[in-house]
Amino acid sequence: MAISYRNMQAFVCVAESATFAEAAEKLHLTQPALSSAIKKMEEQLGGKLFSRSTRRVSLTPEGETLFPTAKRLLNDWDEAFQDMQNLFAMNQGKLTIAAMPSFAESCLPGILKRFHGMHPNIRLRVLDVVMEATITSVLSGEAEIGFTFEPELKDGLIYHPLFVDDFIAVVYPEHSLAQEAEVSLQAVLSYPFVAMNRGSAVRRWTEEAAEGRGALNIVTETGQLGSVGQFIAQGMGVSVVPELCRAQMKSKGLVCLPLKEKPLSKSVGLIQHTRGSLSVAADAFWKHCAATFS
C-alpha cells in the first residue's frame, strides 16, 4: 500500500512538463497510463496534486510542497542505487589489508601495484602491524584480508597458504660464517644471538627449533626485524629470520645464508574471517594473490 518509486517519478515528470502528454512521452508511457498513475497517487495521498485545466496542468499548493521533496527523494534513491552498482562493479570502494611487517615490506608493494592497476578506483589501506595484530584486525573486521604466517589458532579464520618461507641465517660480512654457502642452525646458535622479543612468533619458533641444538646466547632483544638487522650490522651478533626479510637484510649490507636441512619452514598465506563474506574487492584481491603465488 506504499507509494511506488515509479509514481513519484511520474509526479516529478508531470510537474516539470506543461501537459500530461508531454510528460508521458518522456516517461515512455501513454497518456492514459500516466493519468491513472497520478490519479492513484492522489488517492493514496488523499488529495489533488495537480490542478487540471484541459489546456494546461499546474501544481496545486500541496503538489508545490511535495515537488522539491519528491525530487530530492528520487535523487537520493538513484544515487544510492548507482553507488551500489559501482561498488559491485569495483568502480568505487575501499579495501583494508593487514600484513605483518616482513610481508608488507617485501611482497606486498608489488601485489598492491598490480591490483591497483587492475582496479584503480578501489582505495587501498594497509595495516602494517605485527603478526598477532594482523590476525586480530582480521578477526575484528577492521581488515578484510591479512597476510601472516599460518596461525596456530584458526578459530574464526580461514587460512589459505601461498608459499613456504625457509628461515635464513643473517650475519655481518666480517663474520666467520659469512663465506659459507649454507650453515647449520647449530652453528649459528653458537654465536651471540640477536633475538626478537618474547611473545613474537619468530622468537618462539626459533627457540623451538633450537631445542637440543644448544641454548640461545642472546645479547639483544628487540621488537622489530628491522632492528634485528641493525644490531647485526653493528656486529653485536647473528640471527635467524624469515626469508621474506632477505632483501631488507641485504640492503643493510648483511649476509644471508640458507640453513642446512631447513629446520624452520613456515607457511605464509592469506587469512579472512569465517563469519560473513568478503567484499567483491576483497574477493578479487584474494583471487589475485592466489593466482600470483600458484
Added chain:
Amino acid sequence: MAISYRNMQAFVCVAESATFAEAAEKLHLTQPALSSAIKKMEEQLGGKLFSRSTRRVSLTPEGETLFPTAKRLLNDWDEAFQDMQNLFAMNQGKLTIAAMPSFAESCLPGILKRFHGMHPNIRLRVLDVVMEATITSVLSGEAEIGFTFEPELKDGLIYHPLFVDDFIAVVYPEHSLAQEAEVSLQAVLSYPFVAMNRGSAVRRWTEEAAEGRGALNIVTETGQLGSVGQFIAQGMGVSVVPELCRAQMKSKGLVCLPLKEKPLSKSVGLIQHTRGSLSVAADAFWKHCAATFS
C-alpha cells in the same frame, strides 16, 4: 527498471532479522516471495547483498554499506508520504490570508477563531495591509485569499461577494449632527472633512459620491482609517467611512450615523488568483467564509 520501495523495505527487514523466514513474517510475505524479491534486487544492483548459509543470513560488506542508506531512504520516503497525507487532511499546513485593515480589525478575528477551532493544526498568517496591497499579495501568491472591497480590475482574480458595506458618517459627540438618526451625504460634506490620502479607494469613492453634492472641504488627510478617527475625535472635522469601521470609531467615542439613500454601497468579499487552485486549507477557509455570510 528502477528498484522498488517494497524491495528496499524487504532488504532492510531481512538485514534486521536473523533469517528470511522471520523477515517474511514481519513483511506478511512467504519465504519464497521474499527470497525472489532479494534475488531480483541483487540482480539489479549487480552483486550479493546477503551471505546465505542455510543456518543464518548475514550482510555482505556491500550490504553493510547499503543498510544505513536504505533505512534513511525509507524513513525519508515515509515521512514525505505522511506529511502529504497530513497536509491533505489538514492536520498540518499553513494558510496566508491578506485583509484590508478595516476588515482585519472587525470581522476577521471572529472568523479566524472559528476556523482555528475547526482546524487547530493549520498555522494562520494574516497580512494586514491596505486594499491595494491585499490585491497585490493575492496576485503574487504571497497570500492565497484576500478580503477587500470588490476590485475594479479583476484580471487574474476571482471575486466572491460576502456582504454589502453601506458607508457611514462619523462625527464627534459635540457635533451638531450627532443627535440625528441619519444624515444626508450633502449635510456631512458641508462640514470640515477628514479624508483619506489620495490614491486610497475610500477617498476616490467619497469624491465620486460627492460629485454634484458640493465640494469637499478637507482639513486633514491621512493614510489610515484609524487616524481619521483620531482626527475626528480631536474635533478637527467629520468623515465618511466604511461601516466595517463602526466598532473602531465607537471605541474612540465617536458617533456613527447612517447615510440617507445609501449613496456609498460597496461590496466586500473574498479574492483568490485564477491561475492554479487553492490549497485544501484555503478552500476550507473559503467555504467557511461563504457559509458564515450566506
Added chain:
DNA sequence: CGATCTTACGGGATTCGTAAACATA
C-alpha cells in the same frame, strides 16, 4: 535428518495500451 533457502509454476493483482467519451479554450 532437520532447518532453511532456492527453484518451478500457477493464480491474482497491478499496470499498461487502445479506443472512445469528455471537457475546455
Added chain:
DNA sequence: TATGTTTACGAATCCCGTAAGATCG
C-alpha cells in the same frame, strides 16, 4: 473545433503463494 484529459476494457506484466528441490549443519 481542436487540444488534451479521463474513462472503459482487454492484454501483458509483475508479484505472490504453493509445492517440490537443494544445501548446509
